[in-house]
Amino acid sequence: MLEARALAFTYPEAPAPALGPVDLRLEPGSLTLLGGSSGSGKTTLLRALSGAIPHLRAGHLSGTVELDGVTTVALEPARLALEVGRLFQDPEAQAVMATVWRDVAFGPENAGRSQAQIVEDVEWALAAVGAEHLASRRVDQLSSGERQRVAIAGLLATHPRVLLMDEPLSQLDPAGASSLIARLSSLTECGMAIVVSEHRVGEIAAVADERISLDLGGASEDRPVDVPAPTPRSGGAVAARTRGIVAGYGSASVLSGCDLTLRAGTVTALHGRNGSGKTTLLRVIAGLHQPSRGAVEIGGRDVTAQPIERRLPAVGFLAQDPGRHLLTESVADEVEHALRVRGGSRSERRRRCEHAITACGLDGFERRHPHDLSVGERERVALAATLAPAPDLLLLDEPTRGMDERHKRDLAALLREVSAAGAAVLVATHDTVFASAAADRHVEMRDGGLEQHAPRSAEVAS
């Protein structure tokens, strides 16, 4: 059906090829799991298979991609898209219309379907991803997990024969991920060929027909490795504490009485479903969101009324999707940025900067522009910039998005190292494997409050 032969691609002015050479053959009804470390070319391969390369992205392409024996270079990319759907890494970028129903209908409209057929296509696609209840909602008011489903429905509505998915699980909680995997599995039974590029491989590997790694030498970096859960540490002094935090957005209440104590020398994992309030809690502690009630203490001081600027340098905060919001023109500048703002000697800044770059596995990237890096690499740059000032309280919101298994393991070890040096770490994550490798304690957001949480063995295995 879709076949790539000796496919290789180099982006303009890039020092090395981003991909290949790769040979790949997709058969109808197959589910292929695409693995590989961050920057190994997974996204580039999906772009090339969908025709976005070379039609929309410049660079040097060699080898061929053929759909039913016809090279994709000769096919109109828009026509090809109706046969080969591609889910972007960032589902927000994929929406065109304002409301869900209309957005899902955009593809069938482009395919010139009849009005009755469009209604049928949209309803089928929404049902296929369990998003019928979202039909009348505005796209910009959906949670990240809901957007992911709607983006997939938008592709399914044109009934493509091949579906290429770039990290579809990255923004889903474990329950959402399991549900999506089950739905993908049922789509293959209808004859659809699906390629999933994913770092959270546990569950999806069990249903995949084939597994391909893009790492040189064929060694898969994404194979989950059993990392024994570390011995929990009880920690030292209280680094931060929240009491009865009530917070929300407008009239919508998100947190309704959150009490949390974070001790120096420990890593706490914050679990919870999409939209449960993890991000809001982190933002309240960081000083980016003012609670309507309750108190935040850092280092024994009540800082509730203080903005984040006044909580520095005690607090380090890494927001979700930080790779999109890097501030400078090179990796080294980015990591040194916070140190420069706060002053200090040049040699000390350089020492801390080098240490953070090495700790985040970015040696050799110092002069690269952040926009030239993969999503996972950008996330590590943002992490290094947060770690460089050595905060006493480190708050991380979904830091493993786009990271391969090796870097997740390294990050887990790094967080334990940072906490062993005296910091308190709070990390919100859906990645239960990463959480169990990193955390001393697990708490779960539920109904606006916090509960102690012990990762279930099934989750750990995934």
Place this chain on the structure above:
Amino acid sequence: MTSRAPLPLLALLGATIALAFLTSQPLLILAIAAGALLLAAAAGRRTVPMLVAGGVSAIGLVLLTPILGANGNLIVAELPRIPLLDGEITAEELAAGAVLGLRLVAVTVMIGAVLVLADQDRMLALAMRLAPRSALTCALAARSLPTLRRDATALTETARARGASLSTGSWLRRGRHAAPLVVPLVGSSLERSLDVAEAMSARGYGAGSRSKVAEPPLTRRDIVILIAAAAVLGAGIAATLLGALGFDFYPTLDPVLGGASVSIGLAIIAALAAAAWAARR
């Protein structure tokens, strides 16, 4: 939260704006402004920026009209002489400026409310019948604004988390710290625009002749709005026939209260209030 069909709202907007520009009768413009505020209240907080923009521009008009004009008999203040400007402030000039400002507020708020209340996708579908590509380009540009705003917020927060004083300190200091954020913001928007182009192609846009989803029929509420539009149009026609549209500010102010203008003003408010009730979310 259901958005309304765009056609009745656009008809209401057209009738109201036409009347606002055809009349200079303060009472009618006041009625239109009051009705526009009712619609804005029905639309919610998203109309606040338009209200602020209209209000600020209106204040400018109120202040400039007496200085730039040299009309009216009743002098209420005299400013120091400045070449090319009129230092005599008259009550008639102030009244004319206030009416101009009120008209601007009414029109701006009305447009803002209709843009919020109307179903954007159906509005786009309507515009695409006239100019398919231009309409889509405009719609995508408009849709990218919230994303741009979110990116700007996220960049600001990233900078604040690194120690840049953007919410504390003097305005000068905040400005100095904020200025460098323009470069990553432009970079981020360029990256987003590439994403949009790729998304359009990945969704099959340009694959051939497009079809369109069937538009849903007008609801009862849409019909109420359509009737309100007709009522505003009728009020305008009645005002024209009864000679209630015009108003002379100079050399002295006409009497504001006339039998016809009061009745027509009340009719306009009632029509716009009914539309606001029908359009409420």
